[in-house]
Amino acid sequence: MKISCDIDIKHLTRVEGHGNIRIVIQDGQVREASWEVVETPRFFEAILVGKHFENAPYLCGRICGICSIGHTLASIRAVENGFGIMPTVQTQRLRLLLKHMETLQSHILHIYFLAAPDYLGVGSVLPLTRSHPAVVQQALRLKLLANDICDEVGGRRLHPTRTVVGGFTMLPDRYRLGQFRQRLQASLADLDASVSLFRSFSIPDFQRETEFVSLNGNGDYPFIGGDLISTDGVVKKEQEYAAMTNEYMAEWSTSKLSRLSRKSFAVGALARINNNFAGLLPAAKVIAKELGLIPINHNPFMNVVAQLVECVQVVLESMQLIDDLLAVPWQEPRQAVEVREGIGVAAVEVPRGILYHCLHFDAAGRVVKADCVIPTSQNHANIRHDIEELAVFCAGQGKKDKEIELLAEMLVRAYDPCISCSVH
Amino acid sequence: MTTNKTFLGVPVARPKVGFFELSSCEGCQLQLLNNEATLLDFLSLVEIVRFREGMKEAGDEYEIAFIEGSITRADEEERLKNIRAKAKLVVALGSCACFGGVNQLKNRFNDLEWVKKEVYSSFPIDTQEVKPLSAVIKVDLEIYGCPIKKEEVERIVTALVLGEEIHHPQYPVCMECKARENICLFDLGEPCLGPVTRAGCDAWCPSNRLGCWGCRGPAPEANLARLQIIMAERGISPERMMDRLECFGGFADFVAEVKGKKEDGR
Ligand code: SF4
Numbered sequence A: 001m002k003i004s005c006d007i008d009i010k011h012l013t014r015v016e017g018h019g020n021i022r023i024v025i026q027d028g029q030v031r032e033a034s035w036e037v038v039e040t041p042r043f044f045e046a047i048l049v050g051k052h053f054e055n056a057p058y059l060c061g062r063i064c065g066i067c068s069i070g071h072t073l074a075s076i077r078a079v080e081n082g083f084g085i086m087p088t089v090q091t092q093r094l095r096l097l098l099k100h101m102e103t104l105q106s107h108i109l110h111i112y113f114l115a116a117p118d119y120l121g122v123g124s125v126l127p128l129t130r131s132h133p134a135v136v137q138q139a140l141r142l143k144l145l146a147n148d149i150c151d152e153v154g155g156r157r158l159h160p161t162r163t164v165v166g167g168f169t170m171l172p173d174r175y176r177l178g179q180f181r182q183r184l185q186a187s188l189a190d191l192d193a194s195v196s197l198f199r200s201f202s203i204p205d206f207q208r209e210t211e212f213v214s215l216n217g218n219g220d221y222p223f224i225g226g227d228l229i230s231t232d233g234v235v236k237k238e239q240e241y242a243a244m245t246n247e248y249m250a251e252w253s254t255s256k257l258s259r260l261s262r263k264s265f266a267v268g269a270l271a272r273i274n275n276n277f278a279g280l281l282p283a284a285k286v287i288a289k290e291l292g293l294i295p296i297n298h299n300p301f302m303n304v305v306a307q308l309v310e311c312v313q314v315v316l317e318s319m320q321l322i323d324d325l326l327a328v329p330w331q332e333p334r335q336a337v338e339v340r341e342g343i344g345v346a347a348v349e350v351p352r353g354i355l356y357h358c359l360h361f362d363a364a365g366r367v368v369k370a371d372c373v374i375p376t377s378q379n380h381a382n383i384r385h386d387i388e389e390l391a392v393f394c395a396g397q398g399k400k401d402k403e404i405e406l407l408a409e410m411l412v413r414a415y416d417p418c419i420s421c422s423v424h
Numbered sequence B: 001m002t003t004n005k006t007f008l009g010v011p012v013a014r015p016k017v018g019f020f021e022l023s024s025c026e027g028c029q030l031q032l033l034n035n036e037a038t039l040l041d042f043l044s045l046v047e048i049v050r051f052r053e054g055m056k057e058a059g060d061e062y063e064i065a066f067i068e069g070s071i072t073r074a075d076e077e078e079r080l081k082n083i084r085a086k087a088k089l090v091v092a093l094g095s096c097a098c099f100g101g102v103n104q105l106k107n108r109f110n111d112l113e114w115v116k117k118e119v120y121s122s123f124p125i126d127t128q129e130v131k132p133l134s135a136v137i138k139v140d141l142e143i144y145g146c147p148i149k150k151e152e153v154e155r156i157v158t159a160l161v162l163g164e165e166i167h168h169p170q171y172p173v174c175m176e177c178k179a180r181e182n183i184c185l186f187d188l189g190e191p192c193l194g195p196v197t198r199a200g201c202d203a204w205c206p207s208n209r210l211g212c213w214g215c216r217g218p219a220p221e222a223n224l225a226r227l228q229i230i231m232a233e234r235g236i237s238p239e240r241m242m243d244r245l246e247c248f249g250g251f252a253d254f255v256a257e258v259k260g261k262k263e264d265g266r
């Protein structure tokens, strides 16, 4: 049995934003175990008030550098839902392709740069450039491909320029899109190699039962819009998002927090797969099973595996999307926009989980009220409860201080938290 | 400095650099990782001792500090002063650090209490008026943009390492846009701040058919009076023009002059 330990991590590394971990064990008893969010708020919801609708997607993208495309698309959907605009099939396909490539970019960044160093026993990706050059090269190739496609479709990989209410300012080049189709095909080999790499990782065997929330794909894999569901059987409409998120504040966090049927729930890749395993493409399903990911999986460390499975899913789907896009002549990039008084809600699955934007408009199309509920804010309480449980688990196993510290860091990293985004 | 790298056969010092972030989206730091094709070459130019988003090791010995984000809380001012005390050279990375960025849009309201309440209701939360780095410490070099342009950062860092002088373009984005032979956004009926904004992004947004929002701040000798006339002639409302001018904080003086007073939240 572990007699005592005192872990105090200020500003955890290799995560986006600022959070602290504290674990104190005395005489085999856990005295303290916490996850704290200390990020400074930027007040985006207040900033939007009084602004004309076209500012909303442009500003909201700046909530987060990693998932700026997801935020931009959620904000656009909220505006379009508020005004009663239905995007064309072409726009829908392009947006989904863009979002898939952000997911690929974000997941690869997390898997290789943020999570993998722990599994390979180093402090960052830098030593891996010498010890595992092939691994680093395959990660960079995948990330570059995803970012190149984001540039082509969205205009810019970070804070996209072409994405606007009503569609796009301009369309990608058809020829280059065809070339990207070939590069996506070729990237499957790098993803295969990633799967082999994962087989060599020993994922900590830790379980804590919780509730998982995601969009419902209805047999498809879910991405933009639709019903909200949980593994505890809750089903809600997109517009009823507030009943799904139930935001509250606590003194340990500058981010708002969420709960549903239990004291906390989880969103993200693992939640999506736990709710929508049936919607995965056969090749992605095979990989999930091979890596031991079968729903409902309650091991939070498995989120990294779920992300890898999703990488395969989005690459395959993107190839199909490009085929569909290239099979038909293209329409105008942008539809006319007519403002309307009302409320628009958007739910979008972004890399770290389900993201909601809600905008209230006056008759002139200016924002009267804004609300953004971020995936990581929904995860914070669940992370905190996981840390509590992990401390008990470690105390019982008599692990060394360094081991406990590393496990706690890996646990938080597994969620791929985007903390500045969660506080926004 | 360590001297195990060479440039054209000449030993080059590899300065120790640290990356830091205050209130921001961390997008500017991410842009550095977004350099897949040249990332490894770039990394060999400098010795990174601290990059919290990417590495666990956290060295306290650095010569150059790259700081992203703006100041929104007292503890950030303290952190900033500590970094300044340790670094020989402080670089403000991105528009949040240079001008306050999108974060400073909350300064446009006359009542900070309303801002807090609008987001947190009655829950007590600590925040202050948003400030750029230069309001609190001496900044040696500013790299503009929301986000920063990676090619520009590489150019500047290379110049720093080789001890060359650093030049920012003196002309506006509009010139870069003309050079790229784009269709003028005004001809498409869209507002654009290209005529008054500092170049260096290679007309990033207009080349994607989005009018410039002025993220890099004013070009030297920006003629804002003339911009107002162009906008009016093209039938673009003062509100749309002001939305762009006030977005990133670079044109704050002009905006304050035109608006005269702050806004009520409600
Ligand atoms: S300048 Fe823009 S991209 Fe850079 S940190 Fe600020 S909001 Fe993010």
Ligand code: SF4
Pocket: B145, B146, B173, B197, B198, B201, B202, B203, B204, B205, B206, B211, B212, B213, B214, B215, B216, B217
């Ligand atoms: S075109 Fe304008 S808004 Fe776009 S990156 Fe350049 S300066 Fe910034």
